[in-house]
Amino acid sequence: MFALLSFIFLLIVFIYIKSPRLSENEPPLVPYTIPVIGHTYSYLFDTENFIRKCLKKYGEPFNIVIFGKVTTIVAQKYIPEVLKAHESFDAFEVFKEFVPLHLILDYDPFKVIGFHAKTIREQISGKLSFHFDNMQKDILYCLDKWIGECDKPRNIKDIWDLTNHVIGKSIANACIGEEASQHEDVVHTFAILTQDMNHYFFLPPFLSFIHQKLHEYVISIPFLIGLSPISKHKNILINRMKPIVETRIQQKKSLGNSYKPSNDILEYYMSQSDFDSSNVNYSYLADLLIFLIVASIATTGRTMANLLFDYASRPEYWDELYEEASTINKECNGKLTFNDINKMIKLDSFTRESLRHMGDMFIAPHAVIADHYTFSNGYTIPKGRNVFDFSEDCLFSESKYGSDSKSFKPFQFVPQNISASKVDRTYVVFGGGRHACPGRFYAVLMMKLFLYNIILKYNVKTENDGVAKKVMLGPFTNPPKESLIFERRKEQRIEMN
Template identity: 50%
Template sequence: MGEYLKETSVFQTYIVGIIILIIFYIIKRPRIAANEPPLVPYTIPILGHTYNYLFNTQKFLKECKEQYGECFSVYVFGYVVTVVSRDSLSEVLINREVFELDIFEILPFNMIFENVGDFGKVAHINAKLAREKISAKIEVCTPVIRKYIVEGIDKWIGDCKEPKEFRSIWSLTNNIIALPVANIMVGEEAASHEDVTKSLGDFAFDIGPLGAIPPVFSFIHPKLHEFVITLPLRFGWNPVARHRKIIINQIKPVIEKRIKEKKTLGKDYKPYVIKDEFDALEYYMSQPDFDYSKLHYYVDALFVLTFGAIGTTSGAVTNGLFDMAGRPDCFNELYEEAMMIDKECNGSIGFADVQKMKKLDSFVKEVLRHSDDTLKRLHKVISESYTFSNGYTVPKGRRINLYVNDALKSKDFYGDDADEFKPFRFVNENSPATKVDRNYVVFGGGKHACPGRFFAIHEAKIIFHKLILRYNIKTKSGKIENKTYLGPSTLPPRGSLIFENRK
């Protein structure tokens, strides 16, 4: 009798579990209106397309587009995502009043940068700074970039009379790029402290793991995933806190010194500048509503700015080094151009000399085109709804993901060899790496395209130029290294590079 009751209890438990799963499935089953992009059918209840989205991304999305057209929706991690391809992608990028970049879906920036508050205001200030005081003044900044890139190469790579193997290439390039960026952002006085440049360079890597946590709890409710990944922050652990303390300790006396001089000298005060241009600290201090008591706010704003200025550029340079090292013919041709330009400028390259690097510019653009991110820039519909030019309508709150690889590898635009890496594809095409269009969306599009792209490309070309002249670089494997795939995104290859002095 006891055994019978035990088996009955187990059976009842199974029944209750099945009922709960059925109810959960009914509640979570996506509902698509008649005029919305078609929802791709799926066979696994609850999970939907999540497996293919994570582990078979490129093939899965390519097949979806071939079968369902320009716009389609998939069901991943418990919510519907509409994927827009090449012809509709630009509509998302240019209509900011409808589509908002969903940065909080990727990382809890509002809790990480707890002193910012109004991200819209900070984004506006930083965009203006990047556009008017950095990208527009690259010629002024070039000597600083060149000086500190050379210093960084000497420090972190150095003399390679005997071949040296370097394993953490992304970390290596990040350290080098952090030097010129730090000097331009906080000025040479504050950046002379090694811990300042290290913090500005490292903090993006420190917060990165938070964004790498898959939103598995979103199957239950999206807010639950947000709650789980922010638990460490809620209990006082913030990966930015240590870096914030370092930056404040070093820039506080610099700012106090400048404030004192402003009060003492009045109209005779001369801003601290890089030649004729403000550094970022001076720019923040020049704002009409600058308030020294809110120093934490400006430091967090600085971190938001450098988050993109250092980490993304160093990632692109790392990809480029592997692309170059695995293609000896390409490397040799870039070396010939570098030698010619170096001879013309007697080793002291300026803005005009960088502009002459046509082959290198084409190479950099091809590196960026082959980032191999399948999807990028998650957006959210913030208006009541939006109807694309193809007739499909997406409702308010819908997540929109951009099928960037469909644009970057478009055979209609780039030809039948669009999937092939051709380093000098753009040499005679009047198509520099900074130029955005509907098929080259690395930096976004329209008037909202990344304002710092001119500085980033300029800096990347200088570091490539210096490395090409100084070293022979090859992959340890002797082959072209593959990137690391994380679902629809990629990270630079994890292999080793061998550096050796040029004879």
């Protein structure tokens, strides 16, 4: 009896400690029944209906309690406001709660976010014309390797794994050069490193009911006690980088001003003022690359897989897309250029529409890093508060996309000639404002090149000749798990550049 009373007493104390305490003039808190648990169940298993009911009753912003923590929800009206308030919000403060790289890498990547953004902006998106030919070659190489000629229909499983390897090879080329990206272990590392980590990081944050930091540390334990899947990938990166770095250092010494730098990120790292050629810190270089891999590969691979499923699921649009692609292919004699891909406005519109339908309810959560933040309607939230953007409210805005906003309308952007990489108030798949994803130009170009080559080389359809359904994981999605059926297109063959 004493033990039972003690347990009840401790439970009451815990509930009291964890009871939400709101500051003055906060957004309304949606009522809930179960202490601590709050709205977690509705958030995970009935996300859209739950959020829309709250929006209808309370307006925006409003507060809910998920995993024992008060979280502020914004939608179409206030998402642009949050995205523009650069000094008050930081997306990576939320990211690190679920992917605590600062605890498992030797160097904290979140302390140099500005450097990572600059790297991607200048060395990836800023050099698309330099990367273009290699991107094209890498895509064709992967299609031959993973899909083949398909003279007879071939069933291909795990499309997301395929697209991860396609983007993995291309990003490896852009990061550490064409020589290193020829090694299969390097491509494999770029392709699956994030997936290996996600086996640990996608543990539901139930320990956050006690304290958020407890969840961060618990999911980091396997990495800290030597069970880290990162170690083998990091060793591969170091082993493949080392001879390249040593060769370049030697060439710089012997050639002096005649040295011709490479157009890859490794060269950029070596050009930094803190790079010590006499004592190269390979662990640091590998950690920089690992962060770029985690931040880019899985998300781009996922959107590429979704794009392919969207195409394969909708045969009514195949002829128009093929006609546009084959016309451009004939005009350039099979030697596609950077300018040629930009002429395909239907392909671009299809890509933008696929991204609009990616399926995630929340895309770019932010945390308040200022002492507080006051919305334009007067509501105030404190430092440390997570703000989740109900992005679907923007992406399916009826005022922007019509009463049938949830319909897949692949060519609706053709008359507007709006690039798939251009962000606006209702197209927030890449965030928005000054901190919109700096790699979106590369990602969109990669997606279009990938689908362009698929269209010219194969006929693709779903197993059941219907629209493939994405896999819902709470408020987020993964690409469909079903296979796609590929068969070589007879009308035309594409040449490798």
